[in-house]
Amino acid sequence: MLPYLIRRTRGLMTAAALASILSGLFSVLLIAQINAALTSDSASRASAAWAFAGIAVALMVCRMVSTALFERLGQRALAELRSFVAQCVAQTPFAQFERVGSARIQSALTEHSNNVAVLFVSLPVILTNTVIVVGCLGYLAMLSWQVFLFALGVIGLGAVGYHLVHLRAIHYLQSASSEQDRLFGHFRALTDGAKELRLHQRKSRVFMDQILGESVEGVRRLRTYGMSLFVISTSWGQFLMYAFIGLVLFVLAGDGPNQTQVMTGFALVFVFMVTPLEGLLINIPRINMARVAASRIDDITREMPQGQERQVSPQVPALQRLELRDVTHQYYHEQSDDFFELGPINLSFTPGEVVFLVGGNGSGKTTLAKVVVGLYPPEGGEVLLNGERVEADGWDAYRQLFSVVFSDFHLFERLLEAPRDGLDEEGNRLLAKLHLQHKVRVENGAFTTQALSQGQRKRLALVVAYLEDRPFLVFDEWAADQDPLFKEVFYCEVLPELKRMGKAVLVITHDDRYFHLADRLVRLESGKLLTAESETAEEPLAEPSSAT
Numbered sequence: 219m220l221p222y223l224i225r226r227t228r229g230l231m232t233a234a235a236l237a238s239i240l241s242g243l244f245s246v247l248l249i250a251q252i253n254a255a256l257t258s259d260s261a262s263r264a265s266a267a268w269a270f271a272g273i274a275v276a277l278m279v280c281r282m283v284s285t286a287l288f289e290r291l292g293q294r295a296l297a298e299l300r301s302f303v304a305q306c307v308a309q310t311p312f313a314q315f316e317r318v319g320s321a322r323i324q325s326a327l328t329e330h331s332n333n334v335a336v337l338f339v340s341l342p343v344i345l346t347n348t349v350i351v352v353g354c355l356g357y358l359a360m361l362s363w364q365v366f367l368f369a370l371g372v373i374g375l376g377a378v379g380y381h382l383v384h385l386r387a388i389h390y391l392q393s394a395s396s397e398q399d400r401l402f403g404h405f406r407a408l409t410d411g412a413k414e415l416r417l418h419q420r421k422s423r424v425f426m427d428q429i430l431g432e433s434v435e436g437v438r439r440l441r442t443y444g445m446s447l448f449v450i451s452t453s454w455g456q457f458l459m460y461a462f463i464g465l466v467l468f469v470l471a472g473d474g475p476n477q478t479q480v481m482t483g484f485a486l487v488f489v490f491m492v493t494p495l496e497g498l499l500i501n502i503p504r505i506n507m508a509r510v511a512a513s514r515i516d517d518i519t520r521e522m523p524q525g526q527e528r529q530v531s532p533q534v535p536a537l538q539r540l541e542l543r544d545v546t547h548q549y550y551h552e553q554s555d556d557f558f559e560l561g562p563i564n565l566s567f568t569p570g571e572v573v574f575l576v577g578g579n580g581s582g583k584t585t586l587a588k589v590v591v592g593l594y595p596p597e598g599g600e601v602l603l604n605g606e607r608v609e610a611d612g613w614d615a616y617r618q619l620f621s622v623v624f625s626d627f628h629l630f631e632r633l634l635e636a637p638r639d640g641l642d643e644e645g646n647r648l649l650a651k652l653h654l655q656h657k658v659r660v661e662n663g664a665f666t667t668q669a670l671s672q673g674q675r676k677r678l679a680l681v682v683a684y685l686e687d688r689p690f691l692v693f694d695e696w697a698a699d700q701d702p703l704f705k706e707v708f709y710c711e712v713l714p715e716l717k718r719m720g721k722a723v724l725v726i727t728h729d730d731r732y733f734h735l736a737d738r739l740v741r742l743e744s745g746k747l748l749t750a751e752s753e754t755a756e757e758p759l760a761e762p763s764s765a766t
């Protein structure tokens with residue numbers, strides 16, 4: 219992920235890095251200039267003052283440029299990351315999306331992305347300070363090469379300790395990130411379950427204390443361990459620094475010629491180096507935080523293969539006949555280590571035919587609907603569209619045949635169908651037909667409100683399905699939330715109208731009062747079709763299609 223981001227922002231990154239390096243170099247020049255001024259004679263003071271002023275202005279400009287550019291980079295990286303993850307989510311096969319889970323995706327889009335973006339705010343500090351520390355060491359080498367070698371030894375020792383502690387710290391930070399993914403799931407339960415939590419005090423207490431509370435605490439504890447280890451290694455680095463200063467000043471600095479300038483130089487450089495070194499030690503952990511966050515995003519996006527599903531403008535064939543042959547789909551349940559197996563299913567659909575899919579709870583009706591509409595391409599068997607097998611690269615086009623109102627449907631704020639003339643009028647006509655014209659209107663391609671009852675919102679979803687005008691419609695227990703009057707409207711007016719329009723319709727229902735209205739009734743039990751397309755309705759809707 220990090221290399222990808224760096225590649226995407228290469229130009230800006232190079233400019234920002236250059237400005238940071240220059241600002242580090244000017245800082246070192248400034249300190250050398252100060253040291254020279256302290257020991258210079260009055261004749262050369264005027265030229266030294268001009269040089270000092272020039273360097274100070276250049277330093278200010280470079281700092282401003284590097285910080286501004288890196289800030290821009292940070293925002294750009296955040297935007298790139300969010301778009302990248304969102305693209306992966308949009309393009310991954312639905313079954314894969316379900317496996318990854320929305321909590322981890324939310325976590326990647328928010329916290330992990332933010333942590334990666336913070337890296338870009340830390341980078342100028344790290345780069346500038348690295349140049350200052352290296353430059354100061356170089357200046358020390360010019361003053362005394364023995365001290366320089368000694369400094370390298372101390373830095374090596376510090377680096378080994380620092381690295382060992384860091385490995386442990388990263389382990390904690392990674393565990394904290396995994397726990398945080400779970401925490402996002404609990405946050406979702408906190409908002410989605412707002413009603414249930416308010417109604418049940420004990421449930422609320424257990425959830426808040428034991429589930430959400432422990433997860434919050436887990437993230438806090440693991441992050442604190444990780445960050446404390448960083449603090450320990452930072453302090454170790456600082457201690458080595460002061461030990462080094464002490465040794466140089468009191469042990470290594472002998473009595474030689476030019477000793478005053480050497481000693482002043484050391485004192486000045488050391489004091490000057492402390493702040494950049496601290497900045498370095500404080501900001502390096504942020505790189506690790508960003509690395510951990512980037513690797514989490516990598517894990518999540520790797521589980522969501524991209525670009526395999528979506529075609530830019532798929533060729534959607536006209537629907538003449540759709541057939542499922544020996545189709546199977548399996549869910550694996552990790553906790554109970556067992557499977558739910560749908561199929562083998564043999565089933566066919568033709569335009570102008572209304573098929574009812576019935577069966578007990580958990581019998582696999584919704585799963586079968588998802589297979590029919592191509593959200594789960596079959597694991598076994600095949601789907602034939604107009605007699606031709608749908609191949610791996612054909613599923614995106616295939617899915618464009620369907621409009622579905624799932625029982626857990628989602629209504630987008632805007633009507634996202636291709637904008638067309640008269641969309642508002644058509645929408646408002648349909649709203650009137652579904653008796654919603656006094657509650658909501660379609661204006662500028664959007665519903666004026668969604669603050670409606672569940673049954674009314676489902677009617678909006680039906681309006682959307684009508685507007686999509688696709689050849690195959692699927693309703694997953696659409697009528698379950700409707701009052702008797704609207705059940706009647708749905709089964710006796712809407713479905714016959716769709717049939718007259720030549721749509722193929724699959725209706726998942728428990729409304730046995732209306733079973734006789736289906737052209738065909740298909741019954742599922744424990745994932746198996748009980749009636750292989752045989753249970754024909756006694757009194758079909760109208761113009762019964764020939765049995766398939």
Ligand SMILES: Nc1ncnc2c1ncn2[C@@H]1O[C@H](COP(=O)(O)OP(=O)(O)OP(=O)(O)O)[C@@H](O)[C@H]1O
Binds near residue numbers: 550558
């Ligand atoms: N995303 C999923 N991951 C794993 N198992 C699942 C998933 N969705 C459904 N199942 C399992 O598949 C089986 C069939 O579920 P499905 O939702 O298809 O039944 P259904 O007939 O539509 O039930 P209902 O009438 O209650 O809506 C159930 O046992 C369920 O546990």
